Amino acid sequence: MTDAIVAAPASQPPLSGGRMSFAWLGVVPFLLFALLALILPTLEIVIGSFTDQAGSFTLANIANLFQPSILAAYWISIRISLASAFLGCLFGFLIAVAVGLGGLPPWMRSPILTFSGVASNFAGIPLAFAFLATLGRLGLVTVILRDWFGVNIYALGFNLLSFSGLTITYLFFQIPLMVLIVMPAVDGLRREWREAADILGASSFQYWRMVAIPILWPSLLGTFALLFANSFGAVATAYALTGSSLSIVPILLFAQIRGDVLQDPHLGYALAFGMIVVTGIANGIYIWLRIRSERWLK
Amino acid sequence: MKRNSLWSWIVLVLAVLYFALPLIGTFEFSLKMRRGVYSFDAYRVVLSDPRFQSTFLYSVTMALCTIVLGIIIVVPTAYWVRLKLPRWRPIIEFITLLPLVIPPIVVVFGYIRLYNTSSWLPLTGSAWGTNVLLAFGYATLSLPYMYRAVDTGLRAIDVATLTEAAQSLGASWLTIMGRVILPNVSVAVLSGAFLTFAIVIGEFVMAALLSRPAFGPYMQLLGANRAYEPAALAVIAFAITWLCMGLIQLVSRFSKAAPARI
Numbered sequence: 001m002t003d004a005i006v007a008a009p010a011s012q013p014p015l016s017g018g019r020m021s022f023a024w025l026g027v028v029p030f031l032l033f034a035l036l037a038l039i040l041p042t043l044e045i046v047i048g049s050f051t052d053q054a055g056s057f058t059l060a061n062i063a064n065l066f067q068p069s070i071l072a073a074y075w076i077s078i079r080i081s082l083a084s085a086f087l088g089c090l091f092g093f094l095i096a097v098a099v100g101l102g103g104l105p106p107w108m109r110s111p112i113l114t115f116s117g118v119a120s121n122f123a124g125i126p127l128a129f130a131f132l133a134t135l136g137r138l139g140l141v142t143v144i145l146r147d148w149f150g151v152n153i154y155a156l157g158f159n160l161l162s163f164s165g166l167t168i169t170y171l172f173f174q175i176p177l178m179v180l181i182v183m184p185a186v187d188g189l190r191r192e193w194r195e196a197a198d199i200l201g202a203s204s205f206q207y208w209r210m211v212a213i214p215i216l217w218p219s220l221l222g223t224f225a226l227l228f229a230n231s232f233g234a235v236a237t238a239y240a241l242t243g244s245s246l247s248i249v250p251i252l253l254f255a256q257i258r259g260d261v262l263q264d265p266h267l268g269y270a271l272a273f274g275m276i277v278v279t280g281i282a283n284g285i286y287i288w289l290r291i292r293s294e295r296w297l298k
Numbered sequence: 299m300k301r302n303s304l305w306s307w308i309v310l311v312l313a314v315l316y317f318a319l320p321l322i323g324t325f326e327f328s329l330k331m332r333r334g335v336y337s338f339d340a341y342r343v344v345l346s347d348p349r350f351q352s353t354f355l356y357s358v359t360m361a362l363c364t365i366v367l368g369i370i371i372v373v374p375t376a377y378w379v380r381l382k383l384p385r386w387r388p389i390i391e392f393i394t395l396l397p398l399v400i401p402p403i404v405v406v407f408g409y410i411r412l413y414n415t416s417s418w419l420p421l422t423g424s425a426w427g428t429n430v431l432l433a434f435g436y437a438t439l440s441l442p443y444m445y446r447a448v449d450t451g452l453r454a455i456d457v458a459t460l461t462e463a464a465q466s467l468g469a470s471w472l473t474i475m476g477r478v479i480l481p482n483v484s485v486a487v488l489s490g491a492f493l494t495f496a497i498v499i500g501e502f503v504m505a506a507l508l509s510r511p512a513f514g515p516y517m518q519l520l521g522a523n524r525a526y527e528p529a530a531l532a533v534i535a536f537a538i539t540w541l542c543m544g545l546i547q548l549v550s551r552f553s554k555a556a557p558a559r560i
Contacts, residue, residue, distance in 0.1 A: 023378075023382040023383055024383065024386070026374070026375070026378035026382060026383070027375055027378055027379065027383060027386060027390065029370075029371065029374070029375070030371055030372075030374075030375035030390070030393075031393075033371050033434075033437070034393045034396075036434070037405075037434040037435065037437065037438045038393070038396055038397065038400070038405065038438050038441075039393075039396075040408070040412060041405055041407075041408020041409050041411075041412050042400050042404065042405065042408055043408075044408045044411050044412045045404055045407060045408050045411070048411065091313070094309045095309060095310070095313050097306075098305075098306035098307075098309040098310055099306075102303060102305065102306025102309070103303030103306055104303065104306050104307070104310060108310075114543060114544075114547055115317070117543045117546070118536075118539050118540050118543045119317060121493070121496050121497065121539050121542075121543070122535075122536055122539050123500075124500045124501070124502055124514065125500065125502050125514055125517040125518050125521060125532075125535075126500060126517065126531065126532035126535035126536060127532075128521070129324065129517075129521055129528040129529055129531065129532035130320040130321065130323070130324040130529075130532045130536070131320055132521075132528070132529075133320070133323045133324040133326075133327035133328070133528075133529045133532070134319055134320040134323030134324065135320075135323075139323055139327070140319065140322065140323030140326055140327065141319055141323060171316070172316075172317070172320065175313075175316075226398075229398070229399070232401070233401030233402065233403070235401075235402075235403050235502070235503045236500075236501075236502035236503055236514065236518075239502070239518065240502075240517075240518050240521050243522070250401065250403055253403055253404075253407070254403060254503070254507070257403075257406075257407050257410065257507055258507070268407070269407075272403070272404040272407050275401050275403075275404055276399070276400055276401070276404055279399055279400070279401060280399055280400075283395075283398065283399045287395075
């Protein structure tokens, strides 16, 4: 079919050296854009994290990452990302199952998916404001719990500007993202599998444990990795919520670029390189598992 | 199926509580500026703030530029890869997914280092150059969504036959792009465009680090200094996101109703 197209403009003189050799010219603008806007800037960071001020090769910047304050920042970032990815996966999956298989009225499906589209894009500064107005010291839920139920969550040790607060906030975009991504996989569970399990005398629990979950497992694990990367790279929400008070990696890097914390720019490169490594690993796992899971869902 | 649906309703109610409370909380808080009574004072203050108007206008302009840039980069590439370079597909797809792997803060850090005033391409030296850089950054952010939307749109039409037909009628490549391919993937392009719009309007990190007067940094600044106005801004931002997603739904529904144009 392609040959027919290539041969179609018969009026043009044949190009010497074969027509196909010039077809790649068509993607040059795209490659140029990707090179200038994405690849070269990233390479600059990666190379910078392995060179010193004079420009020669060194591992000192990477070694500098292993100081307590930076390790602590990575650790809390990783913990927040793990917690929000895990809870996001769990609740997102439950919602997807409830919508897809759980016997909710069919008309609810479309609004739920639309809202998921909205909420998964509602990150950043406004999300932080929304949670300050809800779970901040004078937020709606805080006040309701205090005045109606006599529970002062701040006296109980809750703080929005902390690990738990940030995790709860991140879930607002993590859960909907999970719903959107896992919905096709849940829809891909065939009715026959359930019927076969029923006929063989399996309980609902056995069906989920021995049939559905093993099939969905690569999807679930892959989305977990994606959600992890999603929250690991998020800066704006955390920055608007906590200012610079909570030292997670993206905020540390933000402050470093702004020039108010670390003096050594090459340590900044190394911080950024560390972020690429972490999100790169997470996304690698996602892509690999995604390919595996697609075998089942054809 | 009875036992199942009870359980589903419980999940649904919990989900509605979690997602509705912050929205209700924000809205309620945004109305409390005047002591003792609910009023829209916070909205009035925000909307009449000249900095709100200028930053919002700036971000809208940047969003439109980003969308145009995205269309120019993505549509011909996706088309060309489908038509002539199927072997390049995995590579191009991999590149379009890279922005999901590399955090935006790292990309913009790279820009600042690579295009600073003493570099080979000193874009950050002028406001105009920095705007171009920011548009590049935004286009990068929206690349995964834009490319996938357009590629899905192209899958639905017979690119090869359309091209052949247009060529045999004597159409140039520009005509084919502008009058055959683009109209046929317009729904996909619009979906990508609205999503890009929603992303760009609220974006903070790139604009803040490149020191451009965009809506995101303005929101952050207001959030650090005021009490009620940020809640009003959050409601406005949520409404904009909602509007964009609603428009995506609308155009895709519209496309299903209308017969495919060939």
